[in-house]
Amino acid sequence: xxxxxxxxxxxxxxxxxxxxxxxxxxxxxxxxxxxxxxxxxxxxxxxxxxxxxxxxxxxxxxxxxxxxxxxxxxxxxxxxxxxxxxxxxxxxxxxxxxxxxxxxxxxxxxxxxxxxxxxxxxxxxxxxxxxxxxxxxxxxxxxxxxxxxxxxxxxxxxxxxxxxxxxxxxxxxxxxxxxxxxxxxxxxxxxxxxxxxxxxxxxxxxxxxxxxxxxxxxxxxxxxxxxxxxxxxxxxxxxxxxxxxxxxxxxxxxxxxxxxxxxxxxxxxxxxxxxxxxxxxxxxxxxxxxxxxxxxxxxxxxxxxxxxxxxxxxxxxxxxxxxxxxxxxxxxxxxxxxxxxxxxxxxxxxxxxxxxxxxxxxxxxxxxxxxxxxxxxxxxxxxxxxxxxxxxx
Numbered sequence: 001x002x003x004x005x006x007x008x009x010x011x012x013x014x015x016x017x018x019x020x021x022x023x024x025x026x027x028x029x030x031x032x033x034x035x036x037x038x039x040x041x042x043x044x045x046x047x048x049x050x051x052x053x054x055x056x057x058x059x060x061x062x063x064x065x066x067x068x069x070x071x072x073x074x075x076x077x078x079x080x081x082x083x084x085x086x087x088x089x090x091x092x093x094x095x096x097x098x099x100x101x102x103x104x105x106x107x108x109x110x111x112x113x114x115x116x117x118x119x120x121x122x123x124x125x126x127x128x129x130x131x132x133x134x135x136x137x138x139x140x141x142x143x144x145x146x147x148x149x150x151x152x153x154x155x156x157x158x159x160x161x162x163x164x165x166x167x168x169x170x171x172x173x174x175x176x177x178x179x180x181x182x183x184x185x186x187x188x189x190x191x192x193x194x195x196x197x198x199x200x201x202x203x204x205x206x207x208x209x210x211x212x213x214x215x216x217x218x219x220x221x222x223x224x225x226x227x228x229x230x231x232x233x234x235x236x237x238x239x240x241x242x243x244x245x246x247x248x249x250x251x252x253x254x255x256x257x258x259x260x261x262x263x264x265x266x267x268x269x270x271x272x273x274x275x276x277x278x279x280x281x282x283x284x285x286x287x288x289x290x291x292x293x294x295x296x297x298x299x300x301x302x303x304x305x306x307x308x309x310x311x312x313x314x315x316x317x318x319x320x321x322x323x324x325x326x327x328x329x330x331x332x333x334x335x336x337x338x339x340x341x342x343x344x345x346x347x348x349x350x351x352x353x354x355x356x357x358x359x360x361x362x363x364x365x366x367x368x369x370x371x372x373x374x375x376x377x378x379x380x381x382x383x384x385x386x387x388x389x390x391x392x393x
Contacts, residue, residue, distance in 0.1 A: 030343040034240030042187035050391045078168035088379040117163035170312045184235035207324030219263045251332030260292045260307030
């Protein structure tokens with residue numbers, strides 16, 4: 001998965017990823033090697049200070065325009081930017097809300113922002129302010145959640161702006177709470193986001209699995225994992241084996257036709273985390289599996305759809321729009337098969353090495369994740385652009 005400038009087996013690669021070149025690497029168990037790669041991957045792909053600063057600048061510029069155009073309104077960020085779980089080229093999700101943070105349904109401005117959000121008015125102001133690239137602006141007023149989409153001229157970041165939609169803010173708060181309860185959520189979710197992105201399976205409007213739904217799959221996996229819940233397995237120290245089990249569960253074992261997934265706050269685990277007690281009381285959805293038919297989430301025309309009960313709105317099935325879930329499931333199953341085959345190969349190689357006292361590199365010494373992912377060139381180019389061009393300015 002490592003960047004292309006690090007040639008596989010090169011000295012630079014060995015120095016950059018010390019665990020691959022350390023003599024002990026050959027004695028490590030497969031799951032330990034996979035764990036270390038996931039840690040390195042998450043560290044590499046996590047936002048740099050420059051990337052975070054560039055995104056904060058976009059938010060600040062948009063907020064300035066909104067406050068001037070709509071007195072009493074402000075911009076708030078949500079989604080992956082708010083949680084820090086974004087890839088280098090991920091969208092910046094923003095919402096226009098009242099300055100006091102309260103969403104009042106009876107507001108009466110020149111235009112009813114609650115019912116008919118002034119998308120075009122804001123789009124024109126963003127273009128005039130030199131923020132939005134005019135060629136990139138899309139006003140999508142007919143969607144379930146009307147939004148403006150554009151690309152920031154300075155940073156090149158894609159931006160989505162909606163009006164008075166609290167669900168995004170609530171979802172970001174929920175994920176931040178879960179990150180404190182389950183620190184292993186961050187590296188595994190970053191991996192899965194890139195894994196799905198590389199296969200074109202991460203866009204909900206194309207039938208893929210969105211990042212919030214993917215996070216819910218991981219959270220449910222943690223909440224129902226017996227060894228984690230009994231305290232016998234520390235998730236953050238066992239990413240390798242957990243990734244394998246996750247891929248097996250959602251790629252091979254889960255009965256998608258019958259079973260749905262519910263996630264809530266694991267209040268027992270939350271007791272040892274820095275979770276606001278008031279917010280805990282608002283999440284009263286029991287976690288576990290449910291019968292899709294009993295919950296009213298069964299789709300007769302597409303019985304194999306994934307079903308995830310929205311922790312913020314229990315009557316909503318988060319995964320209903322993910323009509324390509326069979327492709328997601330197949331991708332998970334294929335990834336599981338590749339990794340288990342690599343594990344068997346490494347086991348055989350270790351056995352041969354011990355029998356014949358061999359030393360030196362062989363093809364099982366390389367990256368395990370490279371069979372599943374690679375860092376796209378666009379990520380590297382955008383990161384370099386931000387570091388060399390935006391921040392100095």
